[in-house]
Amino acid sequence: MGKIIVTGASGQFGSAAARQLLGKCAAEDLVFLSRTPESLAEFAETGAHVRQADFDNPASLAAATRGGEKMLLISTTRVGTRVEQHRNAVEAAVANGVGHIVYTSVIGGGMAQHPGIEQHDHYATEQLIEKSGAAWTHLRNSLYSNAVATAMAIPALEAGSKPDNAGDGKVAMVSREDCVASAVGVLTQEGHANKAYDITGPERLSIPQALAMISEMAGKPIELIPVDDEGMYQYFDSLGVPRTASDILPDGPIPWASEGMVTFGQSIREGYFDVLSDDVEMITGQKPRTLHSVLEQYKDLWPK
DSSP: OOEEEESSTTSHHHHHHHHHHHTTSOGGGEEEEESSGGGGHHHHTTTOEEEEOOTTOHHHHHHHTTTEEEEEEOOOSOTTTHHHHHHHHHHHHHHTTOOEEEEEEETTTTOSSOSOHHHHHHHHHHHHHHTSSSEEEEEEEOOBHHHIIIIIHHHHHHHTEEEEOOTTOEEOOBOHHHHHHHHHHHHHSSSOTTEEEEEOOSSOEEHHHHHHHHHHHHTOOOEEEEOOHHHHHHHHHHTTOOSSGGGOOTTOSOOSOHHHHHHHHHHHHTTTTOOOOOHHHHHHSSOOOOHHHHHHHHGGGSOO
């Protein structure tokens, strides 16, 4: 097996993938990339290759992707402007002979028409990878249970309420751990070229059902306040969140825009996330974790 490259190896997803790959592959066959390679010291000590890579600097990517056969392209966080970053990484990798690109996409990532702002980036990236000449695998991840257990649960428990625009739309929330294990499986197994997988948890739940589960486990009431999309924007406005990616202040206090969150809720409400798949078990040999088990994992972070 040739070398496996992992982009964004200092992030939560990338570092978890790197650790799993070190358990399955020889360290010298692994290449871990980061804008801040000094943050990858634990991996350098194993004998893995650690390289500096900046998605906004194509010259750095030419050196960073040398000698790789497969690459895990973890989508960057810059919604609205990340397709150019992804293009730089894909073009550098293919020019260096990388033959298979595995990409962390989103449920519905292959749809040309979709309300989700974030999905538009993923769709464009899927398309450019498919046209790159490399083999591809798209891992279309569902909503992270980990985010529900933290970013959603903690403010809702603190406030005792949560405005929400997702209605009764269903989503099969998936643990980040299952997404990582699926990515590592695809990178280390044969037979996954030119396929797209829906990476979901084991059950379809609505946001109100998830909040009811959180409320019951915490022993604290959460009032769900149904709002329309404009009401959701106004809620984020009240928190000082910029509406669009172009409104984000460089080095400002909030590095994300509410349009991603609002159109994500709209996508759930309109059924775009109502997908249940057994791809996690097929790839990893393990059943995906339930939302309840992930909530248990994070419960000690909740307000008492």
